[in-house]
Amino acid sequence: MTEHAAIKLLIVDDHPVVREGIKSIVAAANDIAVAGESASGLDAIRLSRQLDYKVMLLDIALSDKNGIEVLKQIKSEKPDVQVLMFSIHKEEQYAIRSLKAGAAGYLNKQCATTELLQAIRQVANGLKYITPQLAQELANNLNQEHEDALHKTLSDREFQTLTMIASGKSVSDIAKDLSLSVKTISEYRSRILLKMKLRHNAELTHYAIKNQLVE
Secondary structure: OOOOOOEEEEEEOOOHHHHHHHHHHHHOOOOEEEEEEEOOHHHHHHHHHHOOOOEEEEOOEOOOOEHHHHHHHHHHHOOOOEEEEEEOOOHHHHHHHHHHOOOOEEEEOOOOHHHHHHHHHHHHOOOOEOOHHHHHHHHHHHOOOHHHHHHHHOOHHHHHHHHHHHOOOOHHHHHHHHOOOHHHHHHHHHHHHHHHOOOOHHHHHHHHHHOOOOO
């Protein structure tokens, strides 16, 4: 890492091991320097207001806020900042939502070191970074029938709740994970079922599996 590197990077991930790994990778690149790091969405927003940086590497599954919510807040305050979503979730789950919310790209955490550096450099230059898998998903999305895209009518929080229910979590578990009330999650669930014309969790889970929204 060099003090005068052209690309200043802000890392946002709630796993210390991941942050340390990214810093180790970036340390070998003379053109990229870590401007700061954060373990939560709220702290990321605070740091974003204080630091001078060009690219944010942002996880979706943060402990206090959904990464897409953080993305929207960051872009509303700093539209010139390039946000690269960095997630364990497969592209078909959150990539399109991320791009629509203003992300410059979407990268899976299983990517190679060289791909991570390439993606950071590419978005720093004002370009989008799209993997071949995401390009295919975008192409499929253009021709998808409305009945197959019901989950795309959901808000980001509703979609997150859907994937968590389909993964086997109870309403109380989801409320705890998202730091929300059980009543709020129950309302999300009701809206999901209504919008997607489903009757119960079993149908919701079947839909999610069929459309590859969960592992």
